[in-house]
Amino acid sequence: MQTLFRLIPSIDKLLKSQQAIDLINKFGHQAFVSEARNLIEEARQQMVTTQKLPAFLEHESALFTKLSAKLQAIQQPQIKKVFNLTGTVLHTNLGRGLWSEAAISAATDAMRHNVALEFDIEQGKRSHRDNAVSALIAQLTGAEAACVVNNNAAAVLLMLATFAQGKEVIVSRGELVEIGGAFRIPDIMQQAGCTLVEVGTTNRTHLKDYRNAINENTAFLMKVHTSNYQIQGFTSSVSEEELVELGNEFNLAVISDLGSGSLTNMAQLNLPAEPMVQEKVAAGVDLVSFSGDKLLGGPQAGIIVGKKAQIEALQAHPLKRVLRCDKVILSALEATLRHYLFPEKLTEALPTLHLLTQPLYVLKLKAEQLKQALSKHLTAEFSLQIEDSLAQIGSGALPMETLASVAVTISAEKQSDLLALEQRFKSFRCPIIGRFAQQKFWLDLRSVAQFELLITMLERE
Numbered sequence: 389m390q391t392l393f394r395l396i397p398s399i400d401k402l403l404k405s406q407q408a409i410d411l412i413n414k415f416g417h418q419a420f421v422s423e424a425r426n427l428i429e430e431a432r433q434q435m436v437t438t439q440k441l442p443a444f445l446e447h448e449s450a451l452f453t454k455l456s457a458k459l460q461a462i463q464q465p466q467i468k469k470v471f472n473l474t475g476t477v478l479h480t481n482l483g484r485g486l487w488s489e490a491a492i493s494a495a496t497d498a499m500r501h502n503v504a505l506e507f508d509i510e511q512g513k514r515s516h517r518d519n520a521v522s523a524l525i526a527q528l529t530g531a532e533a534a535c536v537v538n539n540n541a542a543a544v545l546l547m548l549a550t551f552a553q554g555k556e557v558i559v560s561r562g563e564l565v566e567i568g569g570a571f572r573i574p575d576i577m578q579q580a581g582c583t584l585v586e587v588g589t590t591n592r593t594h595l596k597d598y599r600n601a602i603n604e605n606t607a608f609l610m611k612v613h614t615s616n617y618q619i620q621g622f623t624s625s626v627s628e629e630e631l632v633e634l635g636n637e638f639n640l641a642v643i644s645d646l647g648s649g650s651l652t653n654m655a656q657l658n659l660p661a662e663p664m665v666q667e668k669v670a671a672g673v674d675l676v677s678f679s680g681d682k683l684l685g686g687p688q689a690g691i692i693v694g695k696k697a698q699i700e701a702l703q704a705h706p707l708k709r710v711l712r713c714d715k716v717i718l719s720a721l722e723a724t725l726r727h728y729l730f731p732e733k734l735t736e737a738l739p740t741l742h743l744l745t746q747p748l749y750v751l752k753l754k755a756e757q758l759k760q761a762l763s764k765h766l767t768a769e770f771s772l773q774i775e776d777s778l779a780q781i782g783s784g785a786l787p788m789e790t791l792a793s794v795a796v797t798i799s800a801e802k803q804s805d806l807l808a809l810e811q812r813f814k815s816f817r818c819p820i821i822g823r824f825a826q827q828k829f830w831l832d833l834r835s836v837a838q839f840e841l842l843i844t845m846l847e848r849e
């Protein structure tokens with residue numbers, strides 16, 4: 389065994405060869421040494437069990453071929469581009485939506501250049517980083533001002549920490565949402581140091597439930613949009629308008645976590661209705677928060693709109709500094725919001741709205757093209773069909789509000805063949821992600837962006 393071990397080359401010996409020098413020039417000394425060590429360790433382990441020299445140690449060139457492959461592999465990005473054919477348009481696990489070209493261009497400009505982020509060019513003095521977005525949002529929603537943070541979860545945390553630390557917040561039992569596992573209203577309340585006061589029951593909450601819970605320690609009344617579920621049957625909930633009236637009576641603010649929210653009327657686009665930010669502002673809600681990367685169609689951000697005095701209090705809280713957005717996000721958000729000044733062009737400009745509003749005949753044409761391109765990749769055990777499908781908006785927008793869609797479905801006698809096919813699709817240069825349902829593999833055309841690139845890849849792969 390010892391004599392066998394002696395045949396393993398030392399790192400020092402390897403480092404002297406020209407092949408090593410070439411690899412070091414390409415990948416760096418540190419990566420080379422670390423992968424060489426891993427490979428030698430792998431060889432030792434193998435030798436203990438097999439009692440012989442692994443094939444890749446028999447010739448130095450075989451060893452370097454293996455090393456080169458490893459070094460190539462570790463250089464591949466782990467956050468890879470993928471094609472989303474899951475049918476869920478805003479898929480959180482796949483990075484939600486895509487940005488508009490204007491937002492991408494604003495973001496890359498901000499990356500390459502200095503920008504007037506906190507600088508008023510005309511006055512030549514310091515300004516605030518949220519000003520540009522704040523002015524646009526005021527114009528679009530009728531709110532007095534806005535505050536932008538990392539995401540909507542952060543927005544809710546900031547509102548609670550600013551106005552309700554050590555105090556009570558009244559929320560309906562029917563609205564204690566959990567979004568995507570990690571965002572739960574009771575947990576965020578605890579983090580913000582406030583006490584949740586639950587009122588009403590799961591299915592019914594009345595104005596008098598809120599009224600009875602108000603005491604001198606109440607910070608505000610809170611409304612949470614039940615984004616990802618619906619309570620049906622014998623139900624009642626209290627509207628923002630009624631809460632505002634009650635709030636006025638006791639001099640209490642009302643805040644609303646809208647989740648996705650929307651700045652445009654989704655019903656006019658034939659999409660499931662989503663509460664509009666401007667309606668809540670008009671109803672007199674003091675602060676409304678919503679996501680930048682749900683239906684709005686922009687970068688990940690949390691936007692809080694409301695009255696000037698309250699927005700100023702949020703801006704002054706130390707947590708705002710912790711949760712603030714950088715120049716890239718703020719530039720992209722500004723560009724995204726600008727599209728809303730020209731609502732007739734929204735579905736053209738914003739990829740998310742474009743995908744969601746594609747007519748079925750377009751999806752059918754794409755399905756035919758996809759079926760054609762896939763056929764050359766599939767052997768006789770698979771069969772391909774075009775079928776009606778049900779897509780979703782995703783990201784917490786009502787999962788039971790489905791969107792008509794079209795899919796290419798793949799079936800096979802053996803489920804194991806389908807699983808192997810799914811793996812093959814995932815191994816493509818740009819992996820294709822679909823979904824399993826009814827023992828078939830579904831490739832839904834509603835959610836896929838860059839369709840032409842998908843076809844080109846399938847033709848080349």
Ligand SMILES: *Cc1c(COP(=O)(O)O)cnc(C)c1O
Nearest residue numbers: 539540541567615647648679784
């Ligand atoms: C999605 C959602 C959140 C979290 O928003 P992120 O931008 O994902 O942080 C909070 N509240 C509600 C009601 C939501 O729907």
